[in-house]
Structures are given as structure tokens and as C-alpha cells.
Amino acid sequence: MINEENRVSCVVFDWAGTTVDFGCEAPVGAFMKAFEQEGLPVSEAEARGPMGLPKRDHVRELLKLERVSALFAEKYGRAWTEEDVDRIYAASVPALMAVLKDYCEPIPGVVETVAELRRMGLKIGSTTGYTKEMMDIVAPGAAARGYAPDSLVTPDETGAGRPAPYMIFRNMEKLGVYPPANVVKAGDTLADVREGKNAGVWSVGIIEGSSELGLSRDECAALSTTERVDRFAAVRDRFYGAGADFVIDRITELPKLIEQINKLKSHQETK
Template sequence: MKIETVILDWAGTAVDFGCFAPVNVFLTIFEDAGVIVTLEEARKPMGMLKIDHIRTMLEMPRIKAAWHRVHGQSFTEKDVHVLYNHFETKLMESLATYTDPIQHVKTTVQQLRDAGIRIGSTTGYTDAMMEVVTKHAADKGYQPDFLVTPTQVGDKGRPYPYMIFKNMEVLGSQATKQVVKVGDTTSDIKEALNAGVWAVGVIIGSSEMGLSEEEFNALSSEEQQQIIEKTKCVFEESGAHYTIETMAELPALIETINARLNMDRQLECK
């Protein structure tokens, strides 16, 4: 028994180092609505379907109170949709510029394919958003075998497991224990755990780390190690089975998981 399928997140995992395309827009739409939000607040629900992300931000006690203070009443579902429409418009304007594959992704995907592993993907973006991302990422050399968006599973994105199940169905995966999900947010980890597959958090370039490539490279080795450890702890506390610093470590990790699967099988036979 061995891993047959690897399912990758998109922004912050495969493309868009630091996952800055949506974060910058979240900051802008709230500022335009008269409520200043922090980078940390904007990043916390990252990985969710974007309208759910906005809803989650509005439910945060500080933002909820600030909204009430500015608008004279609590937010409504109409406010959620107004913010989301504003978000969608702004994101679509800039999305194409955030589609560069992250270092090691293309090489790693080729290694996995050479080993007979299928490459699926899930995202918090909608179909319309992913039309832009997939086109430009493919032009730059990254194209998984399959993609599922929340739109395709009744808007039940992360932390629901249905996008993973859809990947498994189409890619012909036989068992959840033969599937690895790699992502850069706690939402990715929860999605994997809810689906019963291996949950792997990727650290460098992640939304959870929250740094651009330039910011990360400007840190001293000691500072880099500190933020790597901090991000690793967040993933582990969320239940990740494993973490990797970069995608370059994924093929070796899959060999480790394969060995673990074979050991478990031998124990079952005794």
C-alpha cells in the first residue's frame, strides 16, 4: 500500500508566495467600509470560501464592535454580500499578478508524477477566480491533474471535506489513507482531517507565516528559524500529521508515509 494521490492547495502552497492576493483585498474592502482590520485578522480564516471568510471576520469580537460603532448597528447578511461583491471585483483586478509558482513546486510535482502519483487540488477561490489563476499558472508551468472549487460542491468549502472527496472520486483514489493533502493554512489542515486523509502543512511561503519572499529572505537565519518553528507549532496544534518547510521535502515525506503504511499493514497481518 502506498500514497496514490497528492492534493495541493493553491495560493500560499503552489502559487502566490505568502498568499498576498486575497489578504491585500480583505484589508482594502474593510477600510473602504470604514473599519480598519489588521493583517492578522485578515489572515486568520484564510483558506475558507471567501464569502465565509468575510463572515468569519465580521464575527470577530473586535471587528464586530468596530462595525457596530461605525455603522450604528450590527452587520447584516446584506453587508456580507456587499463586502463580498467588492472583494470579488477588487481581487479579479489583481489576481493574474499573483500566480507565480512557488519555488520547488514544479520540480516536486514532476517527481511525484514520475512516481505514478496523481496531483489534485482544492482552493478557497471560486470558479471565476480560478479561471484566471489556472490559466496564468499553466502558462508559467504549473498545472495539476484536477481542481475542485467550493462552487463545485455547493459552496461547502473548507473545513468541509467534500472538495477532497471530489478529487478522490475523479482521480480514482481507493482509500483515504492513500491520499495526502498539502496546504498552508489551518483551514487546509481541518479539511484534510475531516476527510480522513494525511494532513501536511507547508511552512515557507504560507499564509500562516504571512511574509513575502523578500521579507523572509531579508531575515537572519536565526529569525527565519524562529518563524519557521512558530508556524510549525500552529500547524501541529491544528492536528497536522506532518509539516514540511518547502515542497522540496514532500517526495521524501511521502516515502516516510509509505513506510508507515506498510508497517501498519504488517502489524495488522500478525
Template sequence: MHYQAPTRLSAAILDWAGTVVDFGSFAPTRIFVEAFAQFDIELSLDEARGPMGMGKWDHIRTLCDQPAVAERYQRRFGRAPTDADVTAIYERFMPLQIAKVGEHSALIPGALETIAALRERGLRIGSCSGYPLAVMGKVVELAAAKGYSPDHVVATDEVPKGRPSPAQALANVIALGLDDVAACVKVDDTEPGILEGRAAGMWTVALRFSGNFLGLTWDEYQALPAERRTAERTRIDGLFAGSRPHYLIDTIAELPAVIDHINARLARGESPQAC
């Protein structure tokens, strides 16, 4: 038997918040601020956004390891935050997230049209998120009511290790019965999500403006003057540089053209691992 490289994409593995739903990725970040506040620990929205894309327990652990946050915790409780403290914050975070995720569940403009275009090109639609299963159930239900139902969903607590591990992306590959990771593209608005796709051996597409790095609502984004958008593209491209996405686009609405470009590269014998 001989290895035959794929000549076309067979699947897109899409992130959720900041990629397909919740323009600006507000649902998880604002709840982190509220959860920490219940322990009398001040957390800014910018600080909450820092580790976005990781599983939520790991996200809280990373926040607690930040020197400024650890210092506030030390002043409040007289000690550095332990894993037990992280779990306590996480247990406050979960019911808040489940209760409020619906407030930021709108589909990102262009998402449904893009997904329809991908299906027309023969792609299966997988998905994964930093949300745990208890939250994902609500997110999936709300998205289905708005017309979006991917072929498979993997929550962060359904695999042994969350992002930037490739486990969630690869769980989609297995569940969808796909033959080659090089025929898959991972689309995400965070560095851990792009690293996940890279580690899985997939093509990767980073989203600049719909997610965590810009952190604006759709209306705020639409109101940005052209020169500000240009400056933000440069800034955000720099933030993504270390994770080495194959492509950077503004929002998911631009994805079909990227799919066509990747298919042309695959037809020429190129692979994501070599780029």
C-alpha cells in the same frame, strides 16, 4: 471481499495560494483589506489573515464576527454586520480579487520540480482552494502558462460546504477515480486546509513558511537569519498543533522526501486515520 489497505500513495491534493503559487499568500489577504476599506472599515493585514483557508464568504463572515471588527462596523453603521452586509462586502471583494490575482500568481520556488517528482512516483495531482470558481479560472489559467496544470481543480463554491469540511478533498478523490483516501495526501498552508485533509481521512502536510502564518515574500523569507527561522518554526508549529498535521515542512520543495516516508509507512501497514 476483504479490505486491502493501500501500500503506496496514489494522489496529492494541493492547495493553491501559499502552497503552489503566491509565496506569502498575499493575493487574498490584501484584497480583503481593500474590500473592507470600500465600506470605510479599517482592517489590518494580520486580521485579514486570521480565517485564511476558508471559503471567501465564510472568511468575511468570520472577520465580521471578530469583536474588534464588529465594533468598527457598529461605529460606522450603527449596527452589527448582517449576512446581507457580508454578501455586500463579498460582492466588492470578487471583482477586486479577479482583477488583481495575477499580481501574486508566481509559482513558489521548487513547486514545478516537486510536482514533477510526485508524478514520477506515480501520484495524480488534485487541487482545491478557498477561492470561488470565478477566481480559480484565472488562477488556473495563469499557472498553466507557467507550467503547472493539476489533474483536477475544485473551487470552494463547487461543493455544498467549504473548508474545514472534507468536501473539496473528497471531490478530488471522486473525480480522479481514486480507490482509497488513505492513499492520498493533503498539502496546505492553513489550519482549515489541514483539517479538511484530516476529516477526509488523508495524510496531511502543513507548510510553515510559504503561506499565511509567516506572511513574507520569497525575498523576505530568504533574508531571514537562521535564528529567526528557528523561532518562526517553533511559533508556526504551535499554531498548527490543533489541526494535527502528520508532517510539517518549510515549503513544498521538501514534499518529495515526505512522500517517500509516507509510502514506507503505508508499506508497513500504517494508516493516516490511526496517527
């Protein structure tokens, strides 16, 4: 018998790359365009590196890259400053805002999985690296396609984004759930994993559709069996390296994982 008070009561999802926008493509293109305009071209892999952080922080992390810092110094004859972060971030915003409406489609399995989680009695929260202004486009677009969490918290609301835990704590407050051991955070980036760990909740990485995998839906489907195994294994290792408690291949595996966590919690309770 599992004590109801010792069960997982809430899942807090990330958005792009986890529940919508397979491959987390919208922000990648916006950052690449903004840096290109500055004469500082970044690769897709570089652009994805800090994914999951608040978008201004994302720009700063790209400027910190040794190659990009050197390129900046060569082009401008000085080291970059916070003014440069602000300028490049400002350039990325309209590029991102212009395309967000086209990246609201739920990732396959999301709508059905969320319905199953709700049948299990769980509440659905969400955190993001997007601003409230950006989510004012994404959230209604996703809702029109069948996905609407019970709670949404953006970095603007808490004053700090990932890897800080405050967005998760605000979700817990809004939804009336506690303790952290009864909450699961699920996301597609290393920043998501660290956010969950810093909040003291169960932290789960999801591979398929993730920015860490970095493939579109068609590219993922086209992988050979060997390629899929190798690519997924590399992402799994990175998630675990960031501290993930569990890593699953796709979101549809989450209900069974939560049952597993509940059994683990029950076993710990009876020790």
C-alpha cells in the same frame, strides 16, 4: 516490500500560498481594501486569520472578530447581518479579480516537486478557497508557468468549502483514487489542515510561502537564521495544533515525506 495498493497514490494541493502566490498576498490586499471602504480597517494579521476558507466565509469570520464587530456597531449603530457579509464580499471580488493575473507564479520548487511526484506515480489534485471564476484566471496563468494539476475543485462545485472535506472527496472521485489513507492533502493554512483531517487523509502543513508565515519571498529570504527558526517554529506549532499529521519547511520536502508515509503504512500493514 511495500504493497502497491497501500501506497500514497495522490497529493491534493491548495493553491495560493502553497503552489502559487508566495505569501498568499492577493486575497489579503483585496480583503483589507474591501473592509477599508466600509470604514472597518483590518490589519494584515487579521485579514490572514481565516485564510483558506471560501471567500464569503472569510468575510464573515472577519466580521465575527470582537474588535471588528465592535467597530461595526459603533459606525452603523447595529450588529452586522448576512446582508453586510454579502455586500463586503461583493466589494472584495473585483479587487481580487483585478490582481489575480499577477499572482499565478508557482512558488519556488513547485514545478520540480510536482514532476518528481508524477515520476513516483502519483496523481495531482487541488482544492482552493477561490471561486471557479477566480480560478479561471489563476489556473491558466499557473499552467503557462509550468504548474497544472490533474484535477481542480472549487467550493462552488461542491456547495461547501473548507473545512468541509467535500472538495477532497470530489478530487478523489475525479482521479479515481481511494481509500483516503492513500491520499495526502498539503496546504498553507489551518483551514487546509482541517480539510484534510475531516476527509480522513494525511494532512500536511507547508511553512515556506504560506499565509500562516505571512511573508513575501523577499521578506522570507531576508530573515536571519534565528528569526527563521523562531518564525517557522511558531507556524509549525499552529499547524500541529490544528491537527496536522506532518509539517514540512518547504514543498521540496514532500516526496521524501511521502516515502516516509509509505514506509509507515507498510509497517502498519505487517503488524
